[in-house]
Amino acid sequence: MSTGNGRAPYRPGAEGARPSKGERTRARVLDSAAELFSRSGFNAVSLRDIAAHAGLTHAGLLHHFPGKDRLLLEVLERRDLIDARELFPGLLRPGSPAPEPARRLRLLLELVARNSRTPGLVALYAKVSAEATDPDHPAHAYFARRYRYLRTELTGIVADLQRAAGTGDAVDPGVVAGQLLALMDGLQTQWLLEPEAVPMEALVRDFLDRLGLLPTDDPEATAGPETGDGAGTESGDGAEAGGVSR
Amino acid sequence: MSTGNGRAPYRPGAEGARPSKGERTRARVLDSAAELFSRSGFNAVSLRDIAAHAGLTHAGLLHHFPGKDRLLLEVLERRDLIDARELFPGLLRPGSPAPEPARRLRLLLELVARNSRTPGLVALYAKVSAEATDPDHPAHAYFARRYRYLRTELTGIVADLQRAAGTGDAVDPGVVAGQLLALMDGLQTQWLLEPEAVPMEALVRDFLDRLGLLPTDDPEATAGPETGDGAGTESGDGAEAGGVSR
DNA sequence: GTCTATAAGTGGATAGAC
DNA sequence: GTCTATCCACTTATAGAC
Structure with missing residues (x-):
């Protein structure tokens, strides 16, 4: 329950290679999620909010991330990566x-x-x-x-x-x-x-x-x-x- | 919006007088709300959760408190009062x-x-x-x-x-x-x-x-x-x- | 890869019976 | 003072078309 068996893949597809469309969408979603989680916390933000902010539907979002929890963890880990x-x-x-x-x-x-x-x-x-x-x-x-x-x-x-x-x-x-x-x-x-x-x-x-x-x-x-x-x-x-x- | 025009009444009915039934229910609700807000924060807790924990329905709860926001403020103010x-x-x-x-x-x-x-x-x-x-x-x-x-x-x-x-x-x-x-x-x-x-x-x-x-x-x-x-x-x-x- | 449509459920809040 | 019943907006998530 608290062991966290599945790690986020984070596949940047080599270092400088130009990202595919899917990767760019992923990045846009992560940006939007970071911004909205920042504004209102995790619980108060819905996947629809995030999806709308990133310019796609919530079903489209769920194609890239298995669920809301994993999205949060990827947002946090990406911040550490940068910061x-x-x-x-x-x-x-x-x-x-x-x-x-x-x-x-x-x-x-x-x-x-x-x-x-x-x-x-x-x-x-x-x-x-x-x-x-x-x-x-x-x-x-x-x-x-x-x-x-x-x-x-x-x-x-x-x-x-x-x-x-x-x-x-x-x-x-x-x-x-x-x-x-x-x-x-x-x-x-x-x-x-x-x-x-x-x-x-x-x-x-x-x-x-x-x-x-x-x-x-x-x-x-x-x-x-x-x-x-x-x-x-x-x-x-x-x-x-x-x-x-x- | 952020001025907060309505203050909580908090009418203890004199100092030592034995509380009425309504007052006891109010207190029970505040206890439950404090406990559940503590466990999961404000956004993640529903009025139904709180009401169930206090032993009444959420409609019954709303007879005592005009809304979830006011309930939170009363919980916070009561803590300060005691603490x-x-x-x-x-x-x-x-x-x-x-x-x-x-x-x-x-x-x-x-x-x-x-x-x-x-x-x-x-x-x-x-x-x-x-x-x-x-x-x-x-x-x-x-x-x-x-x-x-x-x-x-x-x-x-x-x-x-x-x-x-x-x-x-x-x-x-x-x-x-x-x-x-x-x-x-x-x-x-x-x-x-x-x-x-x-x-x-x-x-x-x-x-x-x-x-x-x-x-x-x-x-x-x-x-x-x-x-x-x-x-x-x-x-x-x-x-x-x-x-x-x- | 992204969409529409829909399922199945929960949210706060109200009306009116008892 | 508390209940049942109900409303409507909104949630995560899935199925299948394009």
Whole structure:
């Protein structure tokens, strides 16, 4: 019941080969599903809504996906594929090697900053992860695995940063990892409700800064011209590089 | 649409007077609704489910509540009434006076500890607050108000504690308040997914302790025989009084 | 690969009997 | 105060035409 026997195929048909019509329809459906799940959660959205948004009928949609549950899981997995491929490589292929700690810290802060520009995705994870708390939810196993993995990885990152910064081990890295993960999640709910009142990135930076885990004054850690999309990585809220403390 | 013109009556018919049959049915329905919303969120639960659980038909239920939306709001408001009456009095009656800071800190930690014993309520707030992120959700205004109020109150508490502890104002109380609120929320999702791996109370204590906001070694702050329900306030996970740091 | 048509069921809500 | 009966919109899912 919660073991999840069937994995999603995800056959991109080689790396750069031009996608077939079916593959393009699949992609359109996944885009629509992501957008609508983001807006209203999993339970409140129907296959007809998604199909209509993607420009086909719900019967046509079901030709590509065996059911609503599987569609959700593919949406979630595709997001990880795009969003956290380098920062958390083990999310998709368990055991994959990760970059060095300083780079991962930068990628983590970039992820928070990017989230501040994509309310849809943030809402998707906020809503679905809360729903998936129920053991019977189709994405329960996905999120349970995900959080366990993230806590483990963050614990490693924090421990490495402590070692590098010479902060000693007065603070348990596992504790900080759990707090950091909770902080990032909790900020998202607040931010979705009142975006202007909750500068997510600044609050995360401040948390890490108080622990001495932020590079002293490395301007590269603020703006990383790396993630492909271009655009100026504008912080918007005008937070100082070391957090917002007085 | 989001102004919420009609308030719930909540007429307890004097304070101690024995409730009428209608009032008892209402209460039963609210209990059932709270339990089922906790288990599956708002959208996934039907009025028929709730009515059946409370031992009446869904038409009978609708005699007491004008619709599903109003039922949800009454469930949420009743929880606040019971749970945070003293800690956050302004949640129900804006402008009500609050107890002194040290006592509020203790009440706050007690609230976290109590949550660790009531997964149902935690799940209710986790799921519905995520859903309510959507501006069209019936509880959107409720949660927007709630979070704004909580941030304001927590900012005051933190500032008072800083003054009392003589920690200075190196750390912005508003920042800490936002982080603390996010921490508590985020921990709940993690805890619901994997309770043994996430000692909520210890992680919150640790956060506050690192800021020097916890009373040095006051045993009273750990167990407060105050909240009426009795029961031993057992911590369960065996966390040290000052947090779990090494 | 996508459609129409349809099955079989559940949703919130109302009317009126008792 | 609670019931039965009913309405209508909408759900997932299947069968078979094009």
